[in-house]
Amino acid sequence: MSRPGATVLLLGESPRETSYLLCHLERLGCDCVFATSSEGAIALIERHAFHLILSTKPLHETDPLVAALGESDCTVFFPYPVEDGCWWLPLVRHGQKCLGSPAVRPSEFFGLLDRLVKEIESNEAAVPRDLLEVQP
Numbered sequence: 001m002s003r004p005g006a007t008v009l010l011l012g013e014s015p016r017e018t019s020y021l022l023c024h025l026e027r028l029g030c031d032c033v034f035a036t037s038s039e040g041a042i043a044l045i046e047r048h049a050f051h052l053i054l055s056t057k058p059l060h061e062t063d064p065l066v067a068a069l070g071e072s073d074c075t076v077f078f079p080y081p082v083e084d085g086c087w088w089l090p091l092v093r094h095g096q097k098c099l100g101s102p103a104v105r106p107s108e109f110f111g112l113l114d115r116l117v118k119e120i121e122s123n124e125a126a127v128p129r130d131l132l133e134v135q136p
Helices: 015-027 038-047 059-069 106-126
Strands: 007-011 031-035 052-055 075-082 085-093
Touching: 007 015, 007 038, 015 031, 015 106, 031 038, 038 059, 052 106, 059 075, 059 085, 085 106
Parallel strands: 007 031, 007 052, 052 075
Antiparallel strands: 075 085
């Protein structure tokens, strides 16, 4: 039996734009999916449950995406450009809107992702496997 992993949706202009995130998340054992538009991301959300969504799209483009999450327990971050880099802003934490919460510096973001993935894995491991399977 493989260990439970986090499912992550990366939303950006191109896979190359998020490749540094993809490499890090795959090293952590995450299952990652990529979308280039909010519409494409919403279509994926309608078919799959995601633990994390990391968007490089501007905030106004994520509004329909957040609305599509409904009662999901998902966590969503997007970068806010500053000078020579960006700050990662939480938009949704565990299904609760949290825009306005403290931002995360780029140097701290991978550590935060590591902790989130460990938390997701421990929560998934605590749920009996038969409850995770779709019942007919």
